[in-house]
Amino acid sequence: MTGTLIDTRDTVYVAGRWIPATSGRWIDIVSPSTEQLVYRVQEAGRAEIDAAVTAARRVADSGTWASVPPAERAKALLRFADAVEARGAEIATAVTNEMGAPVNRPSEVDGAVGLTRYLASVAAGLPFEEHVPGVFRPSIVRRVPVGVVAAVVPWNAPLFLALQKVVPALLAGCPVLVKPAPETAYDSFVLADAFDAAGLAEGVVSVLPADREGSEYLVAHPGVDKISFTGSTATGQRVAGIAARDVKRVTLELGGKSAAVVLPDADLAAAMPALVTGTTINSGQACSLLSRVLVPRARHEEFMAGYTEALDAVVVGDPFDPATTMGPLVSRRQYERVLSYVRLGAEEGATAAYGGTRPDGPARGYYLRPTVFTGVDNGMRIAQEEIFGPVICVIAYDTVDEAVRIANDTPFGLSGAVFGPQEEAVAVASRVRAGSQTVNSAIDFDFAAPYGGFKSSGTGRELGGAEGILGFTEALTIGV
Template structure:
């Protein structure tokens, strides 16, 4: 795949980039390794000041970087500005909290004496150079939620971003440089996927994190496993959205629209499978479909647009194939189900609601990365949980119920890294983020995330 900005609203290639050569990659690796040796010893106050400066600069740059994001991957301008704001917020959160999150931990003194020691503690030390392989769908956020905790822990980063967002990738490296970080603290590598293996196998690289497809995760995990290097993977999702009899159906339907079409549906944690109790099914479906029909699809640079194009022609075509397969096998398109008229130049697809889904349809098993929702009717909570867990993914989940017993049951039985009640899944720096099953392993954000790339060190002193 070429490294290029292809505007998904028009299909036009606006700018191309040459990938780094082997000598340039070597220079980046050498710079990162050398920088880590002194950056790891910097005090938290110094790291925090740098990260706060980066957040301030990002605030100043919001309008410009939002336009770049919109041009590169099609996100509406309002959403792109919100993404930049979330990144700045997360930088400031880690600048404030990292020192406390990584403070020395002191075991019970009785256990220390029982070990034969006079004192002992646990210290978190940075691992080193971390390779981040990141996707295009949230081109700032996916990177910052790795970079902010990693830098505050004393690590340094190498970014291999998606090949369709090169200008955003270069902006990130420049942002940290302008904030005062040494160049080796955070570097963007404009390289193709074929270069990842050699970089990850380099002894100067200590660990890797990847957000992306299941296939990409398998590849990176296999290489890192062979090298015995730590990885964190956040892969696909097919998140369930359960609506049970005690739900506020109006609120559930309104929120369902946003949960499905955020980022044109191109989000791992977007709700994708809507599993609705038969008692409220008809009311929910009517309101949900009406909300999807009311959305404005169009130019993402138009402030009135709700849903922009998909990021690529291939992504639009893959989504279209899933819908067409479902309809051929008996599904009903309550709304949408085709490319919108008048927007032939870009990679657009109508917000779509499908019913009558059966296990034999591809869409029942595969992740829908676009504004397409599947709606299931279920008889009771047991069936709802069975449908919800009938997937290879386990990233997050959403449940609408006021019944505390049902809430407890869902926390116990839903196979997911998160359970969100009476609202939609959303990431926040204070809460751990990640999944189970083929959605990956490890956690980002919160104290759990910052410790993923730390050496958890036991320090023991004899009596």
């Protein structure tokens, strides 16, 4: 367990060089497992943001990176993937210190490296130029870079979600400005080291840790052409409003209140491992969390007996302990927010059927056992609002049509799951208004499939191979 100040950084990575930060504002990063200060990072000031945008603007306007053949850009990103992989242990330790991800969870580094290598393999063969016969005249359709991209990254999967934006943008020929979340600002320095080691062209990448003021300055900067943002719906609305002033391109991957529909003929024993994963992943701090579980009324007691028994195997504790399967919440503010929803559930008349308390053992840290409410009406706030913690609503239904109606009765539409016989489950999943659905699984994304939300869960798509890369381009039509 780590609980003392490990490192302090007062430089930022701007256009391929480390330069002093001038903001005078420090981000104190507190370990959620010990409540002790572990890192101090100075924010990028307006001067550094201006310098980064100016350098990126120069790259975009001159076409120096866009003119590099796609296959060569792909090779550069493969070098970057190697550099990230070489720093894997360092990144993983930083992320565990910053936001409490257990060391034994599937490696975020492996996922980020795998994504980078996959997208590089796709980009090398993409048709960035197409000749269209046309109806009135032939045309050349070129996919040109959208320009300077601001990638605004959340804290809950900081490396993977950064590269989900940065890698396709770079492969499309865009320079990128990475804005990590304050809670996980430190691991972005290791990421910047990996970009440096890859030898990317000057001005192509900058990494700018900042809090709200710096983030808004970057998003509103006239030199930025596109914003790719992942975070809360409220902040996404703010980003979209700022972008609209200059008609900037924007991709938003926002909140969720995903439903897991357990069909009447589902094999409950077979479904439990995926349901436990889907309802406790990342201590509940995931936009795709299966936070509403819809269960046939006739099987409600059977389901709860199996589900609570399965939850008993979840080990909540020190994220550096290999036995831990669920770590703490990211911060005191988040911990108190989640506890307020636990209290709210009881006030709304739901029954706290499991958890809702600290685990036995750790005296410090923002730990909370998985919390399961039964007797939930879908109109309750705990069933409608994104909590971003391990608070699960089990909702009984009488017919499959009612289950679909409940699943869709939410302002969100990011993801979800259906458990039951495959053909029926696919049919039900097709009726749910959400961007990604899984059948008998809690893994809601694939590198090769587009990912994003309906309704208040966002706009645009990321991942998806070619679709994800081409999302950072504009179509330029030349009639010939």
